[in-house]
Amino acid sequence: MKAAAFAYLRARNIGEVFAALAEHGSDARVLAGGQSLIAALNLRLSEPRLLVDITGLSELRGIVVTPAGLRIGALTRHVEILRSAEVARHAPLLAQAVPHVAHAAIRNRGTIGGSLALSDPAAEYPAVALACGAVMHLHGPDGRRDVPAEAFFRGLYETALGETELLEAVTFPPPPADARHAFDELSRRHGDYALVGIALRAGLRDGLVRNLRAAFVNGGLRPVLATSAAAAAEGLPPAEAAEAAAAALDRDLDPPGDHHASAAMRLHLARVLTRRAIHSIGSAA
Amino acid sequence: MDNPLSDLDRPNSYIGRSVPRPNAARLLAGQGRYVDDLRLPRMLHAAFLRSPFAHARIVSVDTAAARAMQGVAGVFTRADMDGVCTPWVGTLAHFTGLKSAPQGPLAGERATWQGEPVAIVCARSRAEAEDAAALIDIEWEELEPLPPLAAALEAAPLHPELRDNLAFTRAVDVGGADSAFALEDSVVVEAAFRTGRHTGVTLEPRAILADWQPGEEKLTVHHSFQAPHMMREVLSKHLALPEAAVRVVCGDVGGSFGIKVHIYPDEIATCVASRLLGRPVKFIADRLESFTSDIHCRDHEVAARLAVGPDGRLRALEMDDVTGIGPYSVYPRTSAVEGNQVVNLTGSWYALPAYKARLRVAFQTRTPTCQYRAVGHPVAVAVTEGLMDLAAERLGMDPAALRRLNLIPDDAYPHTSPAGLRFEALSLQKSFDKLLAMMDYDALRRDQAEARSRGVYRGIGLASFVELTNPGPAFYGIGGAPISAQDGTMVRLDPGGSVTVSSSVTEQGQGTEAVLAQVVAHQLSIPVKDVRVVTGDTERTPYGGGTWASRGAGIGGESALQAARALKANILALAGAVMQADPSDLDLRDGQVVDAAGAPRMAMAEVGRLGYFRVDLLPPGFQPEFSVIRHWLPRQYPFAFTNGAQASYLEVDPDTGFVKLLGHWVVEDCGTVINPLLVDEQVRGGVVQGIGAALLEECLYDERDNLLTGSMADYLVPMMGEMPDIAVGHVETPTKESVLGAKGAGEAGTAGAPAAVMNAINDALRPLGAAKIQQQPATPERILRALGKV
């Protein structure tokens, strides 16, 4: 089970990346932490001609607080997010989610940019980015552009990234003052991809649920924001909101069915997680 | 002093002592020598092209492009091998009616499972071999896969010459079952029990390095394997080489569990390729090909019912097992053994007056199945103990009380089970009582009730069981297989007083070598560090069966004991001759020959010096014999049965169907415990394999018989995060067949754990009115279905 042959380029600056991507097009793949890509290479599920290693680009690292929110460089590793006081303070939903990402050895190497750019519906970060209304910062040969998470995740392993573009960073805007957060997922074993997961943010004013944003891991072929559930829950006390949101979920989700779980099972579990998440924000101080 | 068992009580006895394994420090330092760690001059790496279809005709094969690739030394198909290697058929004479088709090292005209090897590429590196394999052009004509299990029996025969897809069938009826079920006051419970297909997932995959040396006309095979002498016989026979021209070496083996005791086409093909190329060829199965080419196991559908009197006494058990084995019965152990064991074992640990059973073994177009840890036991135990819980519920009896009432009494041995199993001596009642005490059964019941009052659903599952160990020739040899039931150990005194032991049993991490060293050190009264053990080399060890069916300590250990005793007699004879003393007045103590008063008279090193370097000082005609070999096998009983009991305590989340394991308890009676540390870890490892079966592991196929669970992300093995701590206790009922009294301990954990877990799940769900779950693994989805929530 050895990877097919490829050439390897360790990019020294972002210009080299753009040039390589422009020259090789879909025959080239960008290598960040490699925790998904190298497994796919070993399995020969992916056979690029060229790997462009961007891990030497220091401008893609780092966590900084900006007026627009918490900006996290694409090469920031899961373990750095896990240990970051800034993340805990400014992006609490992300902080709740990161312990669920794989195992320690994977978290030591895998990056937030790699995870977001892969757009795996079973991964945690895309759902968190959606629930938080995060903004993706893309950089290409023609310049930079920002894409909101809602527009970034387009389908199974499909994003708004152009063939020659890199995901440079992601910004998590400051959550509303009254926001409460809940991340939960159900996986068969620690660190496995979840059968279903939920990333939820909502306000609680006068004991009523407001502005709920819930995004689901494995709720469909791409991370899904449950807008019907949010509408159903709006303005209800948590216990009622939980039931109403759960009941509405079939309008939002179209979960995959496979040998791990049927679609019906995933929908059921999504409802369970929705109820639990809304209860938890309702009971949290 | 004449009774060596009496010195088991000596403070410095090595029997019953937790001595760390001598090979542990080396493995901890990364100094293992597994097959993949070996490199030989001019060595090539093999990769296989495997069938992407479950069933397909091979219309044509074009290997030209692969052969032309730089770095490729050879590409072979079945046609290239037919003159070098004869086919084999996986049948045994004592399994009357068992049939299978000839099988060769590569698929011939047809592939019959997804993953069957079709062509082998030998190249400078594994990566290049894979590159070349991708260039082999095969024209396939896809054929229909066989339908699942019972339906396969009605389908057109996979092998037309065999006429149907029934590989083997057996019926047992000791009489009385029909009438017992018909009795008006019989309480009858019944259920369908499904055990999924599993596979072994040894962390070190299968591995072989075949080295044909043309100059010597000799084949040396470095093999990750459990039974080197068997492999040698098979290679000798099918490659038409004298036995002495084949050497099989098993160094460090990274887990086996029965996976590495069968003849695999790709491993034979690797040996043939080495012979054809005159160069060493290494084949290391990668994880993906492991899932489709390692043997699978289980895959049983059992319909069973139990009749119980109103007093709770068992009256009759009836079961019907259909199992699937893939397209061939695996050579040479055959694939009929697991089903046969299910029929033999079901219900056998209870006082059961009547028993009726039928087994049907079907061919399938899936990976071949064969013997894997606890062969048949998990199925038989889950069926029996599942029925016991159903009966207890119907009778309104406590499940522990119902079991206690029906277990074969501890004073009722020897005992013969309805299917004809002979039990020398078991401790079913004592073990069960000890289990209840260890787990504090009553306290757990109180905790369960308290939890339920909070809406938390916990369950207790119990299972008693027997385990077949130390098999004699009746297992395989009688049927014509080249599988030795005896083992041999050579014990050699070295001149300086240390001892070298070589044995035909093998080490895959169980601690076989530690056990042999302890037995020998104990007999000779020397420090265990002065004993070196060699295993796993057909040129350097006595002939014997190897390690499988929980036989290493029981059979290999006894042969070591007998050899050490013989060596001791020879040592004392020399000492007696030198000291002009009667050897029967002498003994060995702490590295010294001692006299009847226990006074040291001669150090072992002095014995060695005289025996090897100064024979001239010994009386004329006295020849020291310091290399002694003894072979041993059990003869009075075909198997040494062990017994035990297990309990599981767990919590089910009725909203998600997720199961959280809270505790697990085992009491095991494997006779004399030589090294508690090793035995306990055998039990714990086995338990977790059983938990894997009950909750996680399953080889799933789609409707075209494509394997859906062909990676470690899809086939879920137990990992550390979900497994519980496991309490292990012992009862010791030594077998009287051997001096050592040890029976096997390797499979008990796997035998009993699934039943305990399944019963605990059903116990947890009882207040929710759920349907019973008798399908393993009990996945969250199956649990939610039983609750009617999905």
Next chain:
Amino acid sequence: MSETILRLTVNGEAVEATAPARTHLIDFLRERLELTGSHAGCEHGVCGACTVRVNGDAVRGCLVLAAACEGAEVWTIEGLTATGEVAALQEAFRERNALQCGFCTPGMIVAAAELLRDVKSPTREEIRDHMSGNYCRCTGYHAIVDAIETASRA
């Protein structure tokens, strides 16, 4: 074949070697440097047998390209044994028989050493959580948890 020239530090020694670009770190260590203590168990990042230390972090060696280790500091079980850094863990594993076939063991030790670096006296649950990416088919894990717990108190 696209060979890459690599300069890195392995077990404290400077190493210069070539490897095809597609070679993952474990094959590089095992085949080019003859450091066979690290094992390839699944090569898709699930089993943890290949866990080695790269730039101070325990990582899955099968998910790291050798080519990406230019300039890196790599430690394997051989080096960690030689320095004595993992001696307490090794002794605890040996005493407790927390290994059987030994194939997972080097990866277990590297992963456990990282836990003990970060957490002084981990609970059994923390041990099970941290080690949940390392597969062992032999032991049932209980003994491994015991051994790590013992080593943490050494």
